[in-house]
Amino acid sequence: MRHRLYPLEELEDIPGTKVFTARRSRQAYHLHKFCMSLMNADNRKRFRTDERAYLDTFRMSEEQKQAVLDRDFNRLIDLGGNIYFLVKLSNTDGWSTQKAVGSMTGMTADEYAAMMRAGGRAPEGNRSIRDKT
Amino acid sequence: MARITAGIATSHVPAIGAAFDQGRDGDEYWRPVFAGYDWVKEWVKDNTPDVVILCYNDHASAMMLDIVPTFALGFAEEFEPADEGWGARPVPTVIGHPDLAAHLAEQLVIDEFDLTIMNQMDVDHGLTVPLSLVFGKAEEWPCKVIPLAVNVTQFPTPSGERCWQLGAAIGDAVAAYPEDLNVQIWGTGGMSHQLQGPRAGLINPEFDNAFLDKLLDETDDLRRITRLEYLREAGSEGIELIMWLIMRAALGRKVEQLHRFYHVPASNTAVGHIVLQPAD
Numbered sequence: 578m579r580h581r582l583y584p585l586e587e588l589e590d591i592p593g594t595k596v597f598t599a600r601r602s603r604q605a606y607h608l609h610k611f612c613m614s615l616m617n618a619d620n621r622k623r624f625r626t627d628e629r630a631y632l633d634t635f636r637m638s639e640e641q642k643q644a645v646l647d648r649d650f651n652r653l654i655d656l657g658g659n660i661y662f663l664v665k666l667s668n669t670d671g672w673s674t675q676k677a678v679g680s681m682t683g684m685t686a687d688e689y690a691a692m693m694r695a696g697g698r699a700p701e702g703n704r705s706i707r708d709k710t
Numbered sequence: 711m712a713r714i715t716a717g718i719a720t721s722h723v724p725a726i727g728a729a730f731d732q733g734r735d736g737d738e739y740w741r742p743v744f745a746g747y748d749w750v751k752e753w754v755k756d757n758t759p760d761v762v763i764l765c766y767n768d769h770a771s772a773m774m775l776d777i778v779p780t781f782a783l784g785f786a787e788e789f790e791p792a793d794e795g796w797g798a799r800p801v802p803t804v805i806g807h808p809d810l811a812a813h814l815a816e817q818l819v820i821d822e823f824d825l826t827i828m829n830q831m832d833v834d835h836g837l838t839v840p841l842s843l844v845f846g847k848a849e850e851w852p853c854k855v856i857p858l859a860v861n862v863t864q865f866p867t868p869s870g871e872r873c874w875q876l877g878a879a880i881g882d883a884v885a886a887y888p889e890d891l892n893v894q895i896w897g898t899g900g901m902s903h904q905l906q907g908p909r910a911g912l913i914n915p916e917f918d919n920a921f922l923d924k925l926l927d928e929t930d931d932l933r934r935i936t937r938l939e940y941l942r943e944a945g946s947e948g949i950e951l952i953m954w955l956i957m958r959a960a961l962g963r964k965v966e967q968l969h970r971f972y973h974v975p976a977s978n979t980a981v982g983h984i985v986l987q988p989a990d
Contacts, residue, residue, distance in 0.1 A: 582936050588865070593909030594946050598865045602778070609775050616771065616793045651907060660905040660947075661769040661863055664724075668795030674724055675977045678910045689911060693975040697913025698904075704942040 590706050597659040605657030607636040611645070612662040615669045624669065651681045712810070712887035716757060717957045717965070717986045718750065719897040719925075720843055722766060724835040725977035727799055730842050746971035746983055747843045753968065753985065754844055759894040761807045761854045763814075763880060763960075764837055765953040766898045767862045769794070771834035774861075779826035780868050781876065783818075784833075784857035785811050792832035801838050807854040810887060814856070817883035823876055833857055840898045843983075862899065862950045870940075871933045873952045877959025884960070897957030899950025901972070902943070903979035912945040913980045919972060921951060922984060925958055926967055932958075947979075957986075964989040 588596040595601070602609075611632065614620045624631040632642045644652040645666065653663055660678070667677035679689030692698060704710045726743060729735055735744040768774060771792040773782065789804040818825055837857055845852060861867055868876075877895070884893050901918040904910050924931050932955060940949040958965070969985040 583938050587938050588941065591909070591941055591946075593907040594904070594941065595907060596865050596941065596946065597863060602864050606775070609770065613770060613775050615795050618793070618797070621795070654906050659770070659863060661774070665770070665795040671796070673728075673977070674905070678905045678978050681907050682910050683908060692911055693913075693978060696915070696974055697902075697978075697980070698909065698911040700912060700914045700917070700943060703909055703912060 601657040608641045609662040611635045612665040615665040712891035717961045719954045720983040721981045722839040722898040723976045727839040760891045763895045765956045766836035768859045772831035782826040782859040789833045792834040802850045821879045870952045873955045874959045877956035881960040895960045897954035901980040901982040902948040904945030917943045961988045962990045
């Protein structure tokens with residue numbers, strides 16, 4: 578066997594974090610195809626005109642479509658999504674990246690912005706689920 | 711002979727680009743960020759390179775959907791700024807250097823790095839925000855740019871050690887290019903930040919500052935940082951720092967630090983910036 582520095586399961590041990598793997602990438606392929614379509618102004622207009630109808634032109638799962646309609650970014654990440662694709666959606670909505678990212682923390686946008694101004698979230702207690710470090 | 715004359719590293723936060731484009735760089739929030747780049751803007755006037763080899767990551771703008779290359783080298787004559795969902799940044803077209811890019815591709819593949827060649831791609835904030843921070847407002851960029859996109863998004867990313875080795879090979883390849891060219895290498899992204907989930911907003915100044923310290927002459931420690939350690943310590947997007955190792959390795963064994971800056975926050979991110987020159 579080849580040497581590995583750590584078992585890959587360790588990647589699941591980080592609190593509040595989903596590591597974007599090849600499997601997740603495949604799971605979210607059509608969701609991400611929708612996200613990247615929003616890099617075109619005509620597509621953004623079509624999406625804004627009728628979100629549901631536009632989403633139905635993609636082979637996304639119903640859960641993914643609903644999470645897009647709900648702008649539920651945590652759910653979208655649970656369903657395989659990656660933030661670099663998903664910000665195409667929040668950019669289309671005119672949201673700042675901070676607003677999109679902060680929406681996943683359970684804090685209000687103002688609370689999240691204040692936390693960042695105060696130096697951000699400390700790593701203490703946020704490194705490992707198992708070790709609580 | 712071509713030579714690498716300096717290395718620059720900087721974060722490439724999209725909100726910095728938006729603040730820059732909308733003229734908000736003097737705001738109370740943004741002034742301390744942009745002030746960290748006053749030094750390099752002055753310095754680069756007398757130290758404008760012919761070409762920058764610019765290591766960055768594509769943020770699902772030109773790749774990462776259908777094709778996920780580990781290392782992708784920009785081969786085109788021109789690269790247009792990407793529309794990331796709110797229209798393209800109003801910055802100049804990036805002009806490439808296909809001949810040096812071809813030389814790099816040949817040398818690096820011979821040196822066992824299996825690069826992907828990009829004959830067509832748009833470049834996103836990962837590449838254009840560093841250009842704005844260093845060169846400021848410009849009608850056209852004052853130098854050619856060879857984009858080198860690194861997968862830091864889909865796991866597994868290349869390791870820090872692999873990035874180091876690539877940087878060292880880039881240094882050798884540039885030195886073997888026959889034309890007399892002043893080349894800089896830039897590493898971008900980082901520092902600590904996490905853009906997803908309940909842990910979003912993670913910032914680790916201790917990790918970041920140790921990284922900046924060790925970038926000078928304790929680089930063996932940096933080469934040993936695992937992907938897992940980046941995730942735990944620097945957040946899920948902090949692993950962009952592996953691109954700084956490409957820059958550092960290309961400069962050779964010894965470097966002199968000309969400038970260093972660290973600031974929290976810019977949007978969700980700890981901003982780091984360093985200017986180094988080879989001292990061997």
